[in-house]
Structure formats: C-alpha cells, structure tokens
C-alpha cells in the first residue's frame with residue numbers, strides 16, 4: 001500500500017534504541033522511504049514488514065528513482081494521527097512511544 005502524500009520522518013535515536021530492545025509501536029503505520037530524498041516507497045506496514053522490505057530493497061540493489069541511491073529506511077508518518085501519540089511515563093518523561101492500551 002502506498003500513500004504518496006504521506007511525509008515520512010526518520011526514527012529518533014530513542015526509538016531506534018527501543019526497537020533494538022524489541023519495543024515498538026504496534027499501532028503505528030510504518031513507512032519504507034528513501035532516507036536521502038524522502039521518497040516514499042511503501043506505507044501502512046507493521047514494523048517487521050517495513051524492516052524486511054527495506055532490507056529486501058537494499059539486498060536487491062533497488063535504487064530510488066529520484067536520487068538513484070539505495071538508502072531505504074524505516075520511518076513513521078510525520079504528524080500521524082493513528083497509534084503514535086504521546087503519553088506520560090511513570091518517570092514523568094514524555095515519550096512518543098505511546099502504545100494505547
């Protein structure tokens with residue numbers, strides 16, 4: 001699935017760190033996009049699908065048709081209204097990892 005009007009943003013360092021620990025937002029619609037120019041490759045994926053797709057594109061050497069690079073990465077929709085809200089952790093620290101329970 002692909003929405004070309006979606007603006008992707010990169011995962012933050014905190015999100016990447018959490019992801020490495022197996023933490024992710026199962027409500028979010030992840031995106032595969034070109035890190036260099038921002039071209040959206042596909043949208044509306046679970047984190048595992050998005051990671052697999054980004055890896056597959058790189059492994060196959062698929063190049064972005066805008067900037068001709070293979071800098072595919074997993075991102076989030078900017079200003080996403082679904083799944084990805086803020087919430088207060090017990091520490092009082094704001095986090096964008098706000099999976100709704």
Ligand SMILES: [Zn+2]
Pocket residue numbers: 034035036037038039064065066067068069
């Ligand atoms: Zn590109």
